[in-house]
Amino acid sequence: MEPSKKTQHRGTFECELCGLKAPYSYYGQKPPNPYSVAMEFSLPSLLEESYVMKDPFTSDKDKFLILGSRCNLCRKCVCVGTECSLFYSKRFCLPCVNLHLKEFPLEIKQDLEKKTHSKSQSSKTKDSKKS
Incomplete structure (x- = not known):
């Protein structure tokens, strides 16, 4: 894959609970450089299929942020914010957690x-x- 295509905008992520919108460059479990996303965990890939974007707070083009994922129960697209979802072996939206x-x-x-x-x-x- 060409370096310029690594962080190319693929679509817009939108949390179905809070309305957070952000452009994402990758969806899946193995972003172009997974160590930059999950470096603190030393994981070769993410634990869930996630919407990922280039980190806008750094000039390092290999750094990424995880925006969100789909709820394992209802399949809604939810952000990783604590008001919208939690991760407990899989991603769950808070309405499903409460149910x-x-x-x-x-x-x-x-x-x-x-x-x-x-x-x-x-x-x-x-x-x-x-x-």
């Missing part, structure tokens, strides 16, 4: 409860500042 919460380990349930609690606390704080 199937009994099937996830206790740690996942506790993490979601903490998120929900902290989110409700922050919205109460915002509301009190408006008054």
